[in-house]
Every structure is written in structure tokens, then in C-alpha cells.
Amino acid sequence: MNRFVFTLLASLLLPVSAVYAQDDCSHVTSSLEMVPCSEAAKKAADTQLNVSYKQLMTRLESDYRADPALGAEYAAKVKESQRAWLKLRDANCPLEAFEIETGMPAHVFAVNSCIARMSRERSAYLDKIAPGQPEQSSDKSVACPSDDFMPFLAAFSADGQSQRRFTALTVKSLALKPTAEAGRFEPIVTGVKGAELGYPLMAPIPSRKILGVKIQELDDSHSIVVDKRAGWSHVKVFNFSRQACWVLEGVEDWSISNKDLIVASKPKLSKEENFCYQRAEAFEALGAPEDQPLTVELFEATLENLLCAARSGNPLASYKAAILSLSGMAPQVPTDTLESLFKAAATTLPNGAMGLSEFYCDGNELTFDGPCKDPALAEQALMGAVKMGNAVAISKLGSTFASGEWGTKDPSRAMACYQLSLAQGYENANLGLEHLKKNSTTEIKPSYCF
Known part of the structure; x- marks a missing residue:
């Protein structure tokens, strides 16, 4: 790109x-x-x-x-x-x-x-210090299912009774809680009794090939299960350690409850879309520093909620969803969805119109080196940003006239666009203006930009 x-x-x-x-x-x-x-x-x-x-x-x-x-x-x-x-x-x-x-x-x-x-x-x-082993009995069915983690996990996840049996007496519980800063959340860890957890904690995981489940065996004594089967906005992480047997020692819930959100934070959005937009902002803020182990999942959750917030065509939510999809930090949305998002963003946002212009040139590709795929539509979309008075878009329009990359090479119009962009405060337009003068063998007189 x-x-x-x-x-x-x-x-x-x-x-x-x-x-x-x-x-x-x-x-x-x-x-x-x-x-x-x-x-x-x-x-x-x-x-x-x-x-x-x-x-x-x-x-x-x-x-x-x-x-x-x-x-x-x-x-x-x-x-x-x-x-x-x-x-x-x-x-x-x-x-x-x-x-x-x-x-x-x-x-x-x-x-x-x-x-x-x-x-x-x-x-x-x-x-291994004060391990707090789960209660055992003389019943052979309580014996450790396996020293190897995957067979153990299959047995552990089979039902709530098995999960309760191999959960530590005290469990590290992580949950997202609102901070003093509005719209921001942070992971808070507390210790809870294993007996007080709501069983079953997870659906069965009979093998590694379960869609939405990621299993990480960190070493011989520590394993992590990331469960995304309930959706990107409801990720749960289960931490296991091996003592006399494998035992669940930590449960992380990376979802955000409606009760922690504001009912009407943005006008012209439904209640559900409002909640989605707030979640998107919260997940993005958590993922942006990349200091959380679940950085990928946090950006997936951001995209999921931006798409929800953009259902009725909100320009800002649509623009953010389109850009995140093209960033490589989250899954790419289908091409027709991407176009719809940019079109919605282009109704009021100059950046949305410029994004739509780039979409018509590059398509739904993270890296594109070839000529513009649809110059006519690209110019039409860019003109939307130009007519909103965006100085960057005006300079971009000038560069297309200078190079002729969209079919119309007109140094006079290019100069007019560069000068107009400069007059509106976009100093980088001067680079295009100087390049235009340097590569012209005759004096250029500005005509009109648009």
C-alpha cells in the first residue's frame, strides 16, 4: 500500500x-x-x-x-x-x-x-510451595487423568464435575474493570475460592483441532488455553500448572459487561451500537500498548465491536473498522463490506472519502504496487474530500494532475491545487509544487483546481 x-x-x-x-x-x-x-x-x-x-x-x-x-x-x-x-x-x-x-x-x-x-x-x-491441591478421594476416577497436558485437558473439560475436581483451592481471577478515566478499563486480578466458580467453566475440548481454541504449552509445568468460541469480545483464558497433577490455577475473563458502560454515549446510535462503540474504544486502548499477552485478541474484539457500531452507517465507526481491517492487526473484512464501510465514512469524513479513493485504487489488499484499478471512481471519491475543504485531499488531487496517474495530466491544475492546499495550511504541498516546477521545461501558470 x-x-x-x-x-x-x-x-x-x-x-x-x-x-x-x-x-x-x-x-x-x-x-x-x-x-x-x-x-x-x-x-x-x-x-x-x-x-x-x-x-x-x-x-x-x-x-x-x-x-x-x-x-x-x-x-x-x-x-x-x-x-x-x-x-x-x-x-x-x-x-x-x-x-x-x-x-x-x-x-x-x-x-x-x-x-x-x-x-x-x-x-x-x-x-510447588503450599500448592493447595484439589481434594482427592479414594475413588480411582479422581486419579490424575494424565501427566501429558492434552489428554488431561480433554478429561478436565469433559464436564463440570471434572473441572471442579481439578481446580485449585484458590484461583487467580482476572476481570476487566472500569478505571477513573471514562471509557477505559484495566485487568484486575483477585484471588477467589475454586469452589465458588460457576461450573462448568468451559465447553469440552477433546482435541487440539477445536475452532476458536488456542492451546499453549509454555513448559513442562505451565499451559494456557485461550477460548474464543463465544466470540472475540468474550475471550476467556485458563491457566494450568502441574503439581502432583495438572490443576487449573487461573481464569481470565476479557469481556466487558453492559453494566460498566454508559447507556447513551454517542447520539444517532442505537443502545446496542453505543455499547459496541464503547467496547471498541476500550479494547483498542487495552491492545494499543501491546503490553497484554492477548494483543491479537484485543484487536479482534475491537474490530468486532466497530462492525457492530457501524451497522446503521455511523461514519466514524465505519472508518475505524475499515482502517483496522486494512492495518494487518485484525482479520480482513470481505471486499464488499470494506467498500460499504468506506462509503459510509465518506458521507461526512474527509479521511473516509480519501480512504474510499484509495480503496478504488488498491482494492482490499494490504500491499498493492500496481496502477490504480479504477481511476474514475478513485477521483470521484477524492473529490468528495476536496469539496469538504480538506487540504491533504486537495494536495493529493494536485499530485494526480501532475503525474497523470488517473488519466488527466494537467500541470496548470496541479499547480493550482498545490497552491490552494498551501493556502489552507498543508505545508507538505510545497514539496509537490517544487517538484512540479523542477520537472517542467516551461513556465507553468496555475489555472483552476476543481
């Missing part, structure tokens, strides 16, 4: 470091991937370590309610041990990279990999 479309996408295009999240980098074959992969692996391991530490503290608080003083003493010992271990890790890892020049990619990779490895090992160690 050319520079013009990249300008339209600037607000949504983000780094792609999330593809490396929770990866041990064993797949990396290019030196260019070493550092970002190791950084992401370190971050994922640190996140898991923090989860294991917080869960241990939650277990101690729950298990020692009858003797809070003893529980507090136990927790203090854990804190002291953790501080000492962190100093040891941060002192040890530079030793593994000592013979590599500091600052070189190989040095950064070696230190990051060491930190990630030691953090995963520490996480597994913390999980």
Missing part, C-alpha cells in the same frame, strides 16, 4: 513484538529476530513469575486464615527469599554473556535468555 494509505493507518499500526510473546526463541533462525524474540520471552517469563508469586501469596493468605500471624510470617519469608533470588538472577545472567561484547545483539540475547530461563524455573518452584 502506498505512502498515502500508510498515513491513514498511522494511528493503528503498531510494532509486532507480540508475535514472540511467551516463546523460548528456539524457532529463531535470523539474527535480526534474536533480540526482539528474547525481549518478549523475558517479558513473558517475568509475567508468569509474577503470577506464580501472587498466587503463592494468595494461597498463603487463604490457607492460614485460622492463624494469620503464622501466615504473615510465612509470607515474609517468601518475600525475603524472592528478593534474594532476584539479586542472584540479575547477578548470574551477565556471567553467561561475559565473553560477548556488551551491547552487541548476541550479548543482549544471552542475558535475556538466561533471565527467561531462570524466571521460568523459579515460577515452577514457587508453584
